[in-house]
Amino acid sequence: MYQIDLSLKRISCVLFVFLLIWCVTDAVDDNRYLSPKKFGQLRGDEIIRFYGYPGEEHKVLTEDGYILTNFRIANPGGYPILFIHGLTATSDCWFVGGPAHDLSFRLWRRGYDVWLWNGRGNLYSMDHVNISWSDEKFYKFSMHELGYYDTTASIDYILNVTGHKSVITIGHSMGTTNVLIAAASRPEYQPKIALNILLAPGAFQRNLVTRGFSDTSYSQYVRWFNFDHLERILEKDSFYFKINQLFCDPTGPTAELCYFSMGLISGLGSNQTVKDAVMKMMTKFPAGTSLNVLKQEIQNLRSGDFSPLSYSRKENLKRYGTPKPSPYPLGKVQIPTAIYYGCCNDLLSHVKDTKLLKSRLPNVIRFYKVPYRLFNHGDFLWAKDAYRLLYKDIIILIDQFTPYQYRSNVTIEPVSID
Structure with missing residues (x-):
């Protein structure tokens, strides 16, 4: 009797999911045009609903009191996938190509429950239980806290809401x-x-083409431009944020220069870059973070290691029990890991550093070089042929690692040949 009841519950759940997909899909318009200007005015859940998909906002409380605003393309009953944005970005970076293109929407159409993370300090996650975002104490965090607190809190929240025991993550x-x-x-x-x-990994930075430029820029900013000794950088409504908004206004006179600057950062020469998608990205990028996040990146860039932020000797002893923090023990990370990388034109993730990361992780189950030599850092988000070059392989892999009872029955789209 119990088995029959359980089977009926599963059947009911599946029917509910299909009914939800059918109802939502009836109103979905994957080709509805969203201009960069309008994109910049909408929040993440509003962008999702603009195309007719079920967009939700979720508030996640971390152990140390930060309140994150995460978004969801809801697929109740579907297996959960958590998307994690990069430095000073927001979850909106996963929407810049539109539903017909983006990996986030493609996975939703395959029945997955899609969640999108926003780290503390970006324009969506500026709340704390007892500290105002205008207080410098709010920005006393580094990359370490983004992983240690924000990511774990988001995973626990998803599992609590959905009832699943695990998630798949994409960073x-x-x-x-x-x-x-x-x-x-x-x-x-x-x-x-x-x-x-892992898409274009950022753990090791020994061989970055922009290594010297990044180091010098950080040093000059700290020495000459951060005269108020602020803990924050590029946060919402700051001077630099407003300047960037003017510079990257999609309808402004410097829009072309803004577009070129993103190519300069990501890697010039790619024929995959979609201008409209880049300009959407730039309406909310950079979106703010702590100076300590950059400091940890620069420390790792200089040392060649992947380690927590180093403070004073006294503070290190208090936090880590050692005068200097030890590198993260990646050899103990047993999670099945897939690494996708560009071989030759990613200025923010070098192939040698990617191979170093692979050698440190004990359970790399996929090590995939994008089959286009000029594929750059931003192309992982907006490449016009992303499905053919990248996303199809990711989707097949995700299906393989999804518990069998939640695997999609939707046929994998063939790769179109132009």
Whole structure:
């Protein structure tokens, strides 16, 4: 009797999901045009609903009191997937291509329950239980806290809401460090992650083409431009944020220069870059973070290691029990990990550093080089042929690591040949 009741519940759940998809799909318009200007005016859940998809906002409380605003393309009953954005970005970076293109929407159409993370300090996650975002104490965090607190809190929240026991995670750029930090620092979270997908990893930075420029820029900013010794940088409504908004106004006179500057940062020469998608990205990028996040990146860039932020000797002893923090023990991260990388034109993620990361992780189950030499850092988000070059392989892999009872029955789209 119990087995029959359980089967009926599963059948009812499946029927509910199909009914929801049918009802929503009836109103979906994947080709509805959303201009960069309008994109910049909408919040993440509003962008999702603009195309007729079920967009939700979720508030997530971390152990240390930060309140994150995460978004969801809701698919109740579907297996959960958590998207993690990169440095000073927001979850909206996963929407810049539109539903017909983006991996987030493609996975929803396959029946997955899609969740999108926003780290503390960006324009969506500026709340705390007892500290105002205008207080410098709010920004006393580094990359470590983004993984140790924000990512783990988001995973727990998703599992609590959905009833699932694990999630699949997808990170881009610095967002690839979150799960690595969480898993290395809090091993109890490893069973909660069925698969960790890293796009253009940002853990090691020994060989970056922009290494010298990044180091010098940070040093000059700290020495000459941060005269108020602020803990924050590029946050919402700051001077630099407003300047960037003017510079990257999609309808303004400097829009072309803004577009070129993103190519300069990501890697010039790619024929995959979609201008409209880039300009959407730039309406909310950079979106703010703590100076300590950049400081940790620069420390790792200089040392060649992947380690927590180093403070004073006294503070290090208090936090880590050692005069200097030890590198994250990546060798203990047993989560099945897939690494996707560009070989030759990604200025923010070098192939040598990617191979170093692969050598440190004990369970890399996919190491995929994008089959286009000029594929750049931003192309992982907006490449016009992303499905053919990248997303189809990711979708097939995700299906394989999804518990069998939740695997999609939707046929994999063939790759179109132009």
